Amino acid sequence: xxxxxxxxxxxxxxxxxxxxxxxxxxxxxxxxxxxxxxxxxxxxxxxxxxxxxxxxxxxxxxxxxxxxxxxxxxxxxxxxxxxxxxxxxxxxxxxxxxxxxxxxxxxxxxxxxxxxxxxxxxxxxxxxxxxxxxxxxxxxxxxxxxxxxxxxxxxxxxxxxxxxxxxxxxxxxxxxxxxxxxxxxxxxxxxxxxxxxxxxxxxxxxxxxxxxxxxxxxxxxxxxxxxxxxxxxxxxxxxxxxxxxxxxxxxxxxxxxxxxxxxxxxxxxxxxxxxxxxxxxxxxxxxxxxxxxxxxxxxxxxxxxxxxxxxxxxxxxxxxxxxxxxxxxxxxxxxxxxxxxxxxxxxxxxxxxxx
Numbered sequence: 001x002x003x004x005x006x007x008x009x010x011x012x013x014x015x016x017x018x019x020x021x022x023x024x025x026x027x028x029x030x031x032x033x034x035x036x037x038x039x040x041x042x043x044x045x046x047x048x049x050x051x052x053x054x055x056x057x058x059x060x061x062x063x064x065x066x067x068x069x070x071x072x073x074x075x076x077x078x079x080x081x082x083x084x085x086x087x088x089x090x091x092x093x094x095x096x097x098x099x100x101x102x103x104x105x106x107x108x109x110x111x112x113x114x115x116x117x118x119x120x121x122x123x124x125x126x127x128x129x130x131x132x133x134x135x136x137x138x139x140x141x142x143x144x145x146x147x148x149x150x151x152x153x154x155x156x157x158x159x160x161x162x163x164x165x166x167x168x169x170x171x172x173x174x175x176x177x178x179x180x181x182x183x184x185x186x187x188x189x190x191x192x193x194x195x196x197x198x199x200x201x202x203x204x205x206x207x208x209x210x211x212x213x214x215x216x217x218x219x220x221x222x223x224x225x226x227x228x229x230x231x232x233x234x235x236x237x238x239x240x241x242x243x244x245x246x247x248x249x250x251x252x253x254x255x256x257x258x259x260x261x262x263x264x265x266x267x268x269x270x271x272x273x274x275x276x277x278x279x280x281x282x283x284x285x286x287x288x289x290x291x292x293x294x295x296x297x298x299x300x301x302x303x304x305x306x307x308x309x310x311x312x313x314x315x316x317x318x319x320x321x322x323x324x325x326x327x328x329x330x331x332x333x334x335x336x337x338x339x340x341x342x343x344x345x346x347x348x349x350x351x352x353x354x355x
Contacts, residue, residue, distance in 0.1 A: 001055060001196055004248045007046035015039035020249075021061060021111075024068045028086040028112045028120065035086070040069035043249055050248045054210035056203055056239035057250035060097070064251075067093025068112075071127075087112060087120040088127030095131035098144055100309035104128040106302045144214065146221040147313030148283050155283035156319065158273065162264025163323050166288035167330050169233055169263035170256065170295040176241045177252065195246035202239040209235035213258030221282045224265050224275050232262025252296055257310075260292025261285035283319075286311060290320035291327035298331070300324035 011019060015036040026032030044062035051059055071089025075082035087108050095104035105121075105128050114120035135141075148155065180195075203210045208219075208231035216232050240255040264284050273281060286307055294303030304324040308317040 001050065001053060001200060001246065001248065004046040004050040004053070004055075005192075005196075005246065007042055007049065008247060008249050011039045011043035011046070014042075019043050019065070021065065024065055024086065024090070025112045027072065028068065028083050028090070028108075028114055029117075030083045034072040034075075034082055035065070035069040037069040037073040040065050046248060047250045050243065050250060051211055054203055054207075055199055055243050055248065056209055056211065056213075056236055056255065057243045057248060058212045058240075058252050058254040058256075059250065060094075060253040061249060061251035063093045063097045064090050067091075067127075067131075083114070083117065084120045084123040087114050087117075088123040088130075091124040091127035092131030092134075095128040096135040098306065098310055099132065099135055099141075099312065100306050101128040101132040103302055103306035103309050104131065106299065106305060110299050110302065111297065143310065143312030145217055145286075145311045146282065147311040148286065148316050149279035151283070151315050151319075154277075154280045158268055158280050158284035159264075159287035159319055159323070161271070162268055162284035162288050163291050163326060165263040165267040166260040166291045167295065167327050169237070170260050170292040170327070171331070171334055173237045173241075173252075173256065173259050174296060176237065177244065180241055180245050182244050182247055192246055195242045199239055199242035199246055202235050202242065206231045206235040206239075208232070209239050212254040214254050216258055217261055217285070220261065220265060220285065222278055224269070224278055224281045224285075226266065226269050226275075229262045229265040229269065232258040233266055234262075236262065253293070256292045256296035257289045257307075260288040264288035283316070286313075286316050287319045287323045290323040294324045294327040295331050300328040303327065 017023065018033050018036040019039055023032055024035055027034055044066050047059055047062035050057050067089040068086045071085035072082055075085040090112055091104040091108045094107055095101040105124055108124040109115050109121065114124065208216055208228050213232065213236055216228065220228055220232065236255055236258045240252060244250060265281050268281055268284060269275065290303045290307045293306055294300045304321045307320045308314055
């Protein structure tokens with residue numbers, strides 16, 4: 001944790017205005033300075049060190065930033081082509097990491113913000129196809145997560161029950177991240193120490209909550225014990241927020257998957273579903289992940305698509321589409337209700353950016 005924090009601080013001091021997803025998105029739209037490849041590698045290295053040390057944090061921000069910085073480096077001094085090559089780099093990195101070319105294009109179009117540039121969209125498509133093909137050839141084409149054993153009435157019923165707690169847990173996870181953001185100070189503040197101690201203590205006490213959450217998800221697909229799924233939703237949620245608040249850079253994509261899936265499976269186990277019905281529980285978890293990504297990244301299209309691509313199983317797509325729509329409606333309703341309460345003098349529970 002200390003080494004990861006030091007690397008992050010060093011990279012930010014060297015090139016603060018050329019690091020981070022917000023700066024990368026601005027550069028991809030042609031509005032900001034090109035990302036620094038050297039400092040991005042240093043910044044991303046802090047995330048990899050944190051995950052290697054089993055801290056609870058996602059790696060996707062490091063993956064995406066590195067892809068975009070490589071694209072900018074390829075462009076060199078060719079400023080007109082730089083935004084398009086950044087988009088291609090981001091799409092290639094996302095597609096290669098998650099075996100999700102369609103989701104990579106959706107991510108680049110929506111979150112990097114290149115929808116107004118036809119050339120950047122074309123480059124993004126090429127980058128996604130290239131990244132996916134490279135991953136298929138290099139890694140053998142294995143899906144990131146297990147798929148459905150079968151799709152039947154039990155899976156649909158379990159999914160319908162599980163999506164509600166997944167939405168609630170995902171909203172809580174997002175609220176915690178917004179209420180306890182990364183501490184950005186010149187030195188080591190007390191909040192850094194408290195957050196770091198909490199992050200290390202939680203993963204030490206609950207090893208199943210370590211890492212980015214994908215290993216826990218793979219274990220839950222075959223052995224969904226109550227201890228495991230509670231670690232995925234409760235401990236993972238708190239530990240990830242604490243790690244980010246301590247100043248270590250990272251993402252929340254894969255932790256969001258774990259939180260949503262854990263909430264759904266925990267609720268079903270509490271309702272009396274036997275752990276021996278792992279296949280049906282896993283089906284509910286996949287659908288819950290679509291709701292979780294919809295809320296975490298505020299993108300129902302990405303939520304619906306990425307889960308089907310992660311597990312390499314298109315038959316789950318109808319359920320993930322429904323879950324993403326339900327989650328999006330619930331999210332908008334939650335934000336609207338919070339704003340009404342804030343207008344009546346009740347403390348707001350969401351930031352203005354949520355709207």
